[in-house]
Amino acid sequence: MVNQPVLAANDRVAERNRGYFKGLGLLVMNVVSSPGSGKTTLLQRTVAGLGSRLRTGVIVGDLETDNDARRLREAGARAVQITTGTLCHLEAGMVARALTALDPRSLDVLIIENVGNLVCPAAFDLGEELRVVVLSVTEGEDKPLKYPPIFSTADVVIVSKMDLADAVGIQMDVLRANIRRASPRAEIFELSAKTGAGVDAWCDFIAARRAASA
Ligand code: MG
Numbered sequence: 001m002v003n004q005p006v007l008a009a010n011d012r013v014a015e016r017n018r019g020y021f022k023g024l025g026l027l028v029m030n031v032v033s034s035p036g037s038g039k040t041t042l043l044q045r046t047v048a049g050l051g052s053r054l055r056t057g058v059i060v061g062d063l064e065t066d067n068d069a070r071r072l073r074e075a076g077a078r079a080v081q082i083t084t085g086t087l088c089h090l091e092a093g094m095v096a097r098a099l100t101a102l103d104p105r106s107l108d109v110l111i112i113e114n115v116g117n118l119v120c121p122a123a124f125d126l127g128e129e130l131r132v133v134v135l136s137v138t139e140g141e142d143k144p145l146k147y148p149p150i151f152s153t154a155d156v157v158i159v160s161k162m163d164l165a166d167a168v169g170i171q172m173d174v175l176r177a178n179i180r181r182a183s184p185r186a187e188i189f190e191l192s193a194k195t196g197a198g199v200d201a202w203c204d205f206i207a208a209r210r211a212a213s214a
């Protein structure tokens with residue numbers, strides 16, 4: 001369990017972040033998933049897809065290594081890595097500190113790739129406008145029902161690795177119904193970062209949201 005004073009302090013910093021982002025007209029997304037859902041590959045595709053339209057920065061959280069930030073830089077993003085050591089989620093203060101390395105005034109979109117974990121990131125607001133949950137078809141149909149807090153607070157649910165849907169035999173109608181039940185207000189996207197199918201619709205959504213928040 002996360003203790004209440006820690007959460008209350010985080011919420012204050014998250015509100016400060018949110019005010020700062022709004023003032024800049026910066027669209028900020030907090031991307032959460034289990035480990036191995038293909039978040040970084042999806043974000044590489046997303047950065048490349050937004051490339052000609054929007055300037056995108058990425059803050060990446062992992063326990064160790066800066067491999068993901070390097071992959072995102074190769075895709076053309078300005079990217080900064082946060083290594084959390086033993087902490088299995090990002091907190092708002094970490095985002096505020098990492099921001100200084102990104103020159104946020106010259107960005108249109110900021111993507112925060114959270115640590116791979118569907119549990120405690122649900123409790124830590126980072127000041128984002130959109131909470132995005134990525135779920136791969138290899139994880140089965142039940143995930144949305146097993147992790148209610150992160151799904152109920154999601155603004156977007158992305159079903160990833162759609163190119164593997166047939167191979168793993170997932171029942172897409174069951175998965176869609178479970179997502180709808182767990183995330184009643186979320187926009188849902190189905191895509192494959194590997195083939196690129198569905199990525200354009202996702203990038204168009206980001207561009208539209210950024211236009212609305214600028
Ligand atoms: Mg990653």
Ligand code: ZN
Pocket residue numbers: 087088089117120121
């Ligand atoms: Zn945690």
